[in-house]
Structure formats: structure tokens, C-alpha cells
Amino acid sequence: xxxxxxxxxxxxxxxxxGGSAAAGGLWQLMLDGLRRNMRQYGMLIALGLIVxxxxxxxDGDLLLPRNVSNLVLQNSYILILAxxxxxxxxxxxxxxxxxxxxxxxxxxxxxxxxENDLPWPVxxxxxxxxxxxxxxxxxxxxxxxxxxxxxxxxxxxxxFRGLTEIFLEGQTLGPFPKDLQKVANGFLPEVxxxxxxxxxxxxxxxxxxxxxxxxxxxxxxxxxxxxxxVLPAKLFLLKxxxxxxxxxxxxxxxxxxxxxxxVLLILGVLVVGFGYLMRNAIIGxxxxxxxxxxPAAKLSGVKDKKVTFLVFLNMGMLAALAGLVFAARFNAASxxxxxxxxxxxxxxxxxxxxxxxxxxxxxLGAIIGGLVLGVLNNGMxxxxxxxxxxxxxxxxxxxxxxxxxxxxxxxxxx
Amino acid sequence: xxxxVLEMRSIVKTFPGVKxxxxxxxxxxxxxxxAICGENGAGKSTLxxxxxxxxxxxxxxxxxxxxxxxxxxRDIRASEQHGIVIIHQELALVPYLSIAENIFLGxxxxxxxxxxxxxxxxxxTELLRRVGLDEHPETRVADIGVGKQQLxxxxxxxxxxxxxxxxxxxxxxxxxxxxxxxxxLILQLKEQGITSIIISHxxxxxxxxxxxxxxxxxxQSIETLDVKAPETTEDRIISGMVGRDLENRFPDRTPHxxxxxxxxxxxxRNWTVHHPIDQQRKVVDDVSIEVRRGEIVGIAGLMGAxxxxxxxxxxxxxxxxxxxxxxxxxxxxxRTKTVPEAVGHGIAYVTEDRKHYGxxxxxxxxxxxxxxxxxxxxxxxxxxEHGERQVAEGYRRSMNIKAPTVFEPVGKLSGGNQxxxxxxxxxxxxxxxxxxxxxxxxxxxxxxxxxxxxIDQLAAQGKAVVFISSELPELLGMCDRIYTMAAGRLTGExxxxxxxxxxxxxxxxxxxxxxxxxxVTR
Numbered sequence: 001x002x003x004x005x006x007x008x009x010x011x012x013x014x015x016x017x018g019g020s021a022a023a024g025g026l027w028q029l030m031l032d033g034l035r036r037n038m039r040q041y042g043m044l045i046a047l048g049l050i051v052x053x054x055x056x057x058x059d060g061d062l063l064l065p066r067n068v069s070n071l072v073l074q075n076s077y078i079l080i081l082a083x084x085x086x087x088x089x090x091x092x093x094x095x096x097x098x099x100x101x102x103x104x105x106x107x108x109x110x111x112x113x114x115e116n117d118l119p120w121p122v123x124x125x126x127x128x129x130x131x132x133x134x135x136x137x138x139x140x141x142x143x144x145x146x147x148x149x150x151x152x153x154x155x156x157x158x159x160f161r162g163l164t165e166i167f168l169e170g171q172t173l174g175p176f177p178k179d180l181q182k183v184a185n186g187f188l189p190e191v192x193x194x195x196x197x198x199x200x201x202x203x204x205x206x207x208x209x210x211x212x213x214x215x216x217x218x219x220x221x222x223x224x225x226x227x228x229x230v231l232p233a234k235l236f237l238l239k240x241x242x243x244x245x246x247x248x249x250x251x252x253x254x255x256x257x258x259x260x261x262x263v264l265l266i267l268g269v270l271v272v273g274f275g276y277l278m279r280n281a282i283i284g285x286x287x288x289x290x291x292x293x294x295p296a297a298k299l300s301g302v303k304d305k306k307v308t309f310l311v312f313l314n315m316g317m318l319a320a321l322a323g324l325v326f327a328a329r330f331n332a333a334s335x336x337x338x339x340x341x342x343x344x345x346x347x348x349x350x351x352x353x354x355x356x357x358x359x360x361x362x363x364l365g366a367i368i369g370g371l372v373l374g375v376l377n378n379g380m381x382x383x384x385x386x387x388x389x390x391x392x393x394x395x396x397x398x399x400x401x402x403x404x405x406x407x408x409x410x411x412x413x414x
Numbered sequence: 415x416x417x418x419v420l421e422m423r424s425i426v427k428t429f430p431g432v433k434x435x436x437x438x439x440x441x442x443x444x445x446x447x448x449a450i451c452g453e454n455g456a457g458k459s460t461l462x463x464x465x466x467x468x469x470x471x472x473x474x475x476x477x478x479x480x481x482x483x484x485x486x487x488r489d490i491r492a493s494e495q496h497g498i499v500i501i502h503q504e505l506a507l508v509p510y511l512s513i514a515e516n517i518f519l520g521x522x523x524x525x526x527x528x529x530x531x532x533x534x535x536x537x538x539t540e541l542l543r544r545v546g547l548d549e550h551p552e553t554r555v556a557d558i559g560v561g562k563q564q565l566x567x568x569x570x571x572x573x574x575x576x577x578x579x580x581x582x583x584x585x586x587x588x589x590x591x592x593x594x595x596x597x598x599l600i601l602q603l604k605e606q607g608i609t610s611i612i613i614s615h616x617x618x619x620x621x622x623x624x625x626x627x628x629x630x631x632x633x634q635s636i637e638t639l640d641v642k643a644p645e646t647t648e649d650r651i652i653s654g655m656v657g658r659d660l661e662n663r664f665p666d667r668t669p670h671x672x673x674x675x676x677x678x679x680x681x682x683r684n685w686t687v688h689h690p691i692d693q694q695r696k697v698v699d700d701v702s703i704e705v706r707r708g709e710i711v712g713i714a715g716l717m718g719a720x721x722x723x724x725x726x727x728x729x730x731x732x733x734x735x736x737x738x739x740x741x742x743x744x745x746x747x748x749r750t751k752t753v754p755e756a757v758g759h760g761i762a763y764v765t766e767d768r769k770h771y772g773x774x775x776x777x778x779x780x781x782x783x784x785x786x787x788x789x790x791x792x793x794x795x796x797x798x799e800h801g802e803r804q805v806a807e808g809y810r811r812s813m814n815i816k817a818p819t820v821f822e823p824v825g826k827l828s829g830g831n832q833x834x835x836x837x838x839x840x841x842x843x844x845x846x847x848x849x850x851x852x853x854x855x856x857x858x859x860x861x862x863x864x865x866x867x868x869i870d871q872l873a874a875q876g877k878a879v880v881f882i883s884s885e886l887p888e889l890l891g892m893c894d895r896i897y898t899m900a901a902g903r904l905t906g907e908x909x910x911x912x913x914x915x916x917x918x919x920x921x922x923x924x925x926x927x928x929x930x931x932x933x934v935t936r
Binding site: 292 | 729756773776777
């Protein structure tokens with residue numbers, strides 16, 4: 001721990017020893033980069049391997065355009081929850097109530113729209129407000145009264161499940177307005193001339209690629225301007241190529257079916273928005289700080305109570321969004337909706353690199369963790385593994401992912 | 415059975431990078447109360463850990479002879495089997511178990527794994543009578559005060575057939591009355607033939623109970639004095655504790671002479687704070703200090719003097735219960751009830767415990783530095799990462815933080831470099847008054863010099879610096895003025911010219927009792 005750090009880190013990229021060594025040099029660079037960012041890339045690689053495994057095992061069915069589209073729709077609500085859960089876990093807490101809250105807001109949506117014929121945009125806003133209020137109530141007990149989040153949200157889990165059944169009187173309530181169903185289940189509208197692909201999806205995909213390149217290049221230029229160290233040019237190019245091709249493949253797959261699902265767009269906005277918030281906004285930094293070392297954060301002037309409160313308020317609102325998407329997708333609010341969703345979201349966060357003690361994790365990590373679980377579910381269904389073994393395997397994956405993380409951390413010695 | 419009960423010969427104990435004990439010899443006679451005293455960090459506690467097997471045989475050099483036999487303790491259990499029991503400063507009791515359960519924890523009266531409650535209670539009652547604790551043995555430990563808990567610890571020791579009882583600063587957390595009782599008990603036990611070693615730096619306490627005193631300084635045993643001998647005065651003990659050369663080097667400082675007439679940058683008036691749990695106890699008692707621009711003012715004190723408590727309670731009431739006093743900045747009274755308020759009034763507190771209160775160890779250097787003043791590198795709530803990185807790179811260079819990039823997790827840095835990150839963080843916050851609490855604790859000589867230089871520069875820029883330290887040479891080398899504290903009270907104020915290690919130590923070892931005695935003799 002107390003040794004001089006400079007001595008331990010590998011020397012910066014060995015300068016190219018002519019053309020023949022270039023390939024080896026790039027390989028070396030990649031390995032170095034990997035070793036330093038094991039946390040970030042480890043799960044991405046694992047996700048790639050799982051995708052490859054099931055793609056082969058299911059004779060390519062996994063990557064059929066229709067299935068990819070399905071995968072997004074099936075997992076959207078878990079992914080929405082995982083984003084909020086990641087924030088909660090980074091701040092050093094846990095939220096067990098989100099599954100029940102998902103069901104509760106779904107039930108409220110049904111009561112408002114099906115029983116009372118409220119226009120759907122109004123009802124949606126009301127439901128989000130109800131979710132935020134539920135989250136805020138829990139956040140109040142946790143942040144200002146100091147009751148452990150495990151207890152408060154365990155109570156919330158029972159309470160909201162019970163309220164769901166009370167409001168639905170044990171029945172399933174539906175159907176939802178057509179427009180709302182379209183948001184949860186539908187695809188982007190088609191525009192322009194007839195091609196073999198979905199034009200708007202292609203357009204959005206290309207726009208995204210252009211944005212990614214612009215962003216990365218601008219970042220690099222600014223780093224140069226500030227005379228800061230930058231990624232070696234070769235590695236930068238490799239990263240750019242990998243990013244662009246990933247976006248391109250998904251775009252083409254989606255565009256060759258019915259186009260991008262609307263929920264994917266919502267999800268995309270959430271990922272970018274919350275990713276930006278956690279990385280660049282002051283409040284994001286404060287969330288990491290209170291999770292990483294609460295006493296130090298307090299002594300640095302971080303308003304820890306307010307931050308905790310907001311994190312739970314946000315979780316409630318996202319749970320409401322997930323509840324709406326879920327109810328609209330199945331066109332009914334059911335008392336049994338959202339069962340075990342909290343556990344899936346928590347598992348996704350931990351697979352995606354969160355730490356039980358808080359202070360660590362990224363929004364992208366939560367998405368990767370959620371996708372690992374989603375692809376496992378979908379892939380195992382495709383190859384005909386029963387739900388009994390699915391659970392066994394998912395449990396093992398969670399344990400292995402976190403175990404790997406713990407082992408890796410000890411190895412690095414931090 | 416003549417001869418000493420315990421002999422420790424030429425004990426040497428090294429930790430990675432630090433020699434905690436370089437040559438300690440200790441001889442304790444049978445049936446005496448033997449005091450060990452020395453400055454913070456002199457090696458007292460380490461020595462006792464060697465003796466009690468916390469640091470097992472093989473991890474140190476030298477010999478331990480107990481009752482004439484060479485001992486090689488593998489762990490605490492082994493030393494306890496020989497009748498050596500240590501009571502640590504932080505009591506090791508389980509708060510929600512009863513007194514009786516605590517006394518016999520790990521050593522239960524049991525038959526075939528089942529506890530014999532009748533025997534347990536009978537024996538506990540007997541032990542409580544011996545230590546003079548009038549509580550039912552089934553009372554929860556959490557429900558009795560610290561003083562009584564201390565007695566439970568001693569009862570626990572007695573249950574282990576103790577021959578040599580070691581008490582590490584037993585009265586540090588006690589009020590006067592409880593302290594008195596405890597000292598009486600030590601004398602009673604002595605009559606029953608139990609030898610005690612008591613670590614303490616309260617000189618009047620040592621004079622009251624001890625027969626002899628061994629002084630330890632910088633990991634070496636300096637001398638053993640007979641307390642009852644007339645030539646062993648308090649001054650004699652003090653000169654043993656501090657008699658070290660000023661060999662540390664400090665940047666050349668032109669002493670600061672504040673202009674008269676201007677208000678001090680920071681003034682604290684009649685500050686009183688109660689202990690957060692034991693609310694009867696005053697941890698800081700009516701303290702008034704002032705610091706002017708460009709001035710470095712030291713606060714000297716031993717463990718439990720209340721220096722950190724004073725600083726933290728002023729800085730956003732982050733310690734204890736406020737019980738009175740005001741804070742003035744440039745002559746105007748200000749509110750510092752919360753950390754943001756204190757920071758807003760230009761006050762920074764650099765903690766003595768950087769790992770727990772100073773840094774987010776799992777986060778990177780740049781993010782640690784920017785945390786207190788994120789607004790400075792942000793626009794409308796959004797942090798400019800490049801600007802932030804540039805700021806951090808600036809501090810990495812100017813403070814000479816040894817790390818390949820500012821994206822290194824702080825937990826991987828050495829202590830000295832971590833300290834530089836904490837300092838950078840608070841300098842970045844742009845304070846006018848800096849309270850530095852043990853800024854050089856646990857770091858090597860080279861890094862110390864670098865930190866002294868930074869402190870000197872801060873003062874030269876016109877900042878007011880409060881420098882809390884346990885190392886007297888450091889205070890003498892750096893400060894324009896030095897306050898001394900003991901047991902929560904201000905006991906002295908010295909100009910740079912008046913201050914000497916002996917003079918400071920005399921005021922630092924003064925407690926309420928001694929003051930009262932003084933008043934009476936006057």
C-alpha cells in the first residue's frame with residue numbers, strides 16, 4: 001500500500017519498433033488497457049461471450065432481428081429499474097420495494113385510465129408523480145429519520161403490494177388506451193421511400209454513430225488542448241471502431257425488422273441522461289461521495305441527507321415508469337405484476353459492477369448487468385432450458401460475477 | 415520468590431517502514447504499580463501489545479521473562495493463561511450482553527456446552543464485590559456508564575486469575591470522580607498482591623498510585639525512576655519525556671508579527687462542548703483562542719486534551735454537543751453550525767484521520783480534490799471534467815503528489831501522498847483559515863518537510879493557520895504562537911520565544927486536579 005505507485009505501473013506504450021512489431025505493440029496496448037480497466041471491460045466481454053454462446057447454441061436464433069427486438073421489449077422495465085437501483089446502491093443503500101411499487105403504479109394507471117377514463121398523458125404524469133411521492137416518502141424515513149433503507153423498503157415492499165391488491169380488488173384490470181399500448185409495444189413510425197430497412201431507425205443509428213465519433217474526437221482534442229495525457233492513437237482508433245461497429249450491428253438488426261422499439265428510445269434517453277448526471281453533474285459526484293465515505297463526504301460539506309432523499313425519490317419515479325411500461329405492454333394491471341423485479345434489478349447492478357458497500361458503479365454497468373441477465377433468460381428459453389435450471393444458472397452467474405470482482409480487487413490490492 | 419515479576423529485555427519491533435520500538439527494557443517488581451509514560455506515539459501501546467501477545471512471538475526481537483520463565487506468546491489467550499491481562503483504552507465489552515455474560519465471555523462457566531447460570535451469577539457477584547461495583551450482574555453493559563464499564567473490565571481480568579494487570583490510559587475517558595475510584599481500586603488490588611502496569615501521561619495520577627515509572631521516548635526506554643523518591647519531581651519526569659534534540663528540519667520561517675488593531679482572522683470565544691454520549695462530560699471547556707492573518711498558531715496537547723474535538727465542533731458542529739461559545743471571522747460573529755456554513759465563511763478543517771474523515775479512498779485523486787468545491791469547476795451543476803482534471807494535475811505537480819495520473823485511486827497512495835491530496839482538496843476550497851489536525855501524522859520525513867513548506871507558503875499568502883500536533887519539535891519549529899490544552903481546557907499560551915518542550919509539556923500534563931491543588935497552595 002505504501003509503496004511508490006510510479007514504480008508499479010507498467011511503462012507507457014513501448015514505442016513502435018518498426019512495422020513488424022506494430023501488431024504485437026497494439027496487442028500489448030490492449031492488454032494493458034484491459035488490465036487497468038478490468039472492472040469496466042470484464043462484464044462487457046462476459047456479455048459478448050454469453051451472446052456468442054447462445055447465438056451458436058440456438059443456431060443463430062438469438063440474433064434474428066425479431067428476437068433482438070423482443071429482447072429489448074422484454075427487458076426494458078428491468079433495465080429502467082436497474083438504472084435507478086444503481087444510483088441507490090452507489091449511495092450505499094438498497095431498495096427492496098421497487099417490484100411492489102412497479103405493480104402499484106401499474107394498478108394506479110389502470111384505475112385512472114380504465115376505471116376513470118382519464119386521458120392517458122394526464123394519467124401517465126399522475127402515475128409518475130405518485131411513484132415519486134412514494135419514493136420520496138421512503139427517502140424521508142431513510143435520509144432524515146435515519147431508518148436503514150433495508151427496513152424501510154422491506155416495509156414498502158409489503159405495503160405497496162398490499163395496496164395494489166386493495167386497489168385492484170384482487171382482479172386484473174385492462175385494457176389500456178391504444179396509444180399507450182403503442183408506446184410500450186410499438187415501433188418508431190416508418191418514413192420515406194421503400195427500402196429493405198426501416199428508414200427512421202437507420203437514420204437514428206447513423207446520427208448516433210456520427211454523434212459518438214464527434215464526441216470522442218472532441219474529447220480527445222480538448223484533452224490535447226489542456227495538455228493532458230491521452231489514450232495512445234492506436235488504442236483510440238480501436239475503441240472508436242469497436243463502438244461504431246456495435247452501434248451499427250444493433251441498428252441494422254433492428255432496422256431489418258420493424259425498426260427501433262419506442263421503449264428503446266426512452267431507455268436510450270435515460271441511459272445517456274443518468275450516465276451524464278452521474279459522471280458530470282455535481283449531484284452525481286455527491287452520490288458517489290456519500291456511498292464511498294459518508295463521514296468524509298459530510299466533512300466536505302456534502303448535504304448527504306438531501307442527496308439520499310433525492311436518490312430515493314428518483315428511484316420511485318423510475319419504478320413508476322417501469323410500472324407503466326409493464327402494464328401497457330401486457331395491456332393489464334395485475335396484482336402479481338412486478339414480482340421479484342427488485343431482485344432482478346439488484347442482481348443487474350451487482351453483475352454490472354456495483355459494490356455492496358457503495359461508492360462504486362456506473363449507469364452503463366447496470367445496463368450491461370441487466371443485459372447479461374436478459375440475454376441469459378432469452379437464450380436459455382431459445383435452447384429449451386427450463387425455468388428451474390434458469391434460476392440455478394442465473395444464481396451462479398451472479399455469484400461468479402461478484403466473486404470475480406472481489407478477487408480482482410484483492411489482486412490489484414485496493 | 416524474590417526478583418522481578420516481569421523483565422522485557424531489548425525489545426525491538428518494526429512495522430513496514432517504521433521502527434516502533436528500537437530498544438526497550440522494562441523491569442517490573444512483584445506487587446508494585448509500575449507506570450509507563452511518554453508522548454503520543456512514543457511506543458507505549460506497542461510495547462504492551464508485544465507483552466500481551468497481540469504482536470506474537472517472532473514478530474519482534476528481544477526476550478520476555480515472566481516469573482523467571484522465558485515467554486513466547488502466540489496470541490492473547492497464551493498470555494492470559496499466564497495471568498497477564500491487558501485492558502485497552504477502547505473497552506472490549508459487548509454492549510448488549512449483561513455484566514455477567516461479559517465477564518465470562520470466551521471463558522464461560524459451562525457444562526457440556528451449556529452455561530451454568532447459577533455459578534455464573536454467583537461468581538460474577540463475588541467479582542463485582544471485589545472491584546466495588548454495586549450493580550446487578552444481569553444489567554446490560556450498555557446501561558452503565560464508562561467508569562463502571564471500566565470496573566467490569568477489571569472484574570473480567572480478575573476472573574482470569576490475573577497476576578499482572580495492564581491498563582492502557584484507564585482514566586482517559588473518565589470524569590474526576592470515576593478516575594479517583596479507579597485509582598483507589600488499583601491500590602486495593604496491589605494490596606491483594608496483583609502487580610499492575612499503568613500507561614498514563616497524567617503526572618499527578620502517576621504520583622498518586624505508582625511506585626516506579628519508566629519513561630519511553632521515540633521507541634526507547636529512557637529511564638526508570640522511583641516515584642516515591644524525593645528527587646523524582648514532575649519536572650524530572652517531563653524532562654525525561656521530551657529530552658530530544660530538535661533534529662527535524664523546517665523551512666526557514668520569518669516569524670510573523672501581526673499588526674495591532676486589526677481583528678483576528680479567526681477568534682473562538684468561550685467554546686464549550688459536551689461528549690456526544692456521556693453528556694455530563696465536558697470535552698472542551700470554555701476555550702478561547704485567536705489566529706491572525708499570516709500567523710501559524712499551534713495547539714499542543716496529549717491524548718484526550720480536546721484539540722480535535724475543539725476543531726471539529728467549530729467546523730460545522732461535526733463533533734459532540736455544542737454547549738456555548740461563539741466564532742468570529744475578521745471580528746464579526748459567524749454561524750458555523752453546518753459544514754457548508756463553515757466552508758462558506760472561509761474555514762477549512764484538515765482532519766487527523768485522513769482515511770476515515772478525509773478521503774474517499776476508492777475514488778480517484780482528481781475527484782477527491784474537487785469534492786469540497788465542485789462549484790469552481792462546474793457550470794450550472796455540470797462538472798467540467800477537463801477543467802477538473804487540469805486543476806488536479808496542477809496540484810499533483812505543485813504538491814508533488816507521487817502518482818502516475820490523477821485518475822489513480824487515492825487508496826493506493828502512500829500516507830504522505832494521501833495527506834497531500836487532503837491538503838490540496840482544502841486549499842482548492844479557497845479558505846482564509848485552515849485548521850490542520852496532525853497534518854504530518856504517520857508520514858515519512860521527506861513528505862513532512864514538503865508539507866511544512868506548504869504550510870509556510872499558506873501563511874506567507876496571508877492565510878491564518880491553526881496547527882494541531884502532538885509532536886512538540888514540529889510545533890516549535892513552525893509556529894508563531896502555541897496554545898496548550900489538557901483535559902478539555904486551555905492551560906497555556908506561549909510566544910515563539912517563550913516556548914520550549916519542557917514548558918509546553920508542563921502545561922500539557924496539567925489537569926483540573928493539579929490546578930485546584932495549585933490554587934489551594936496559593
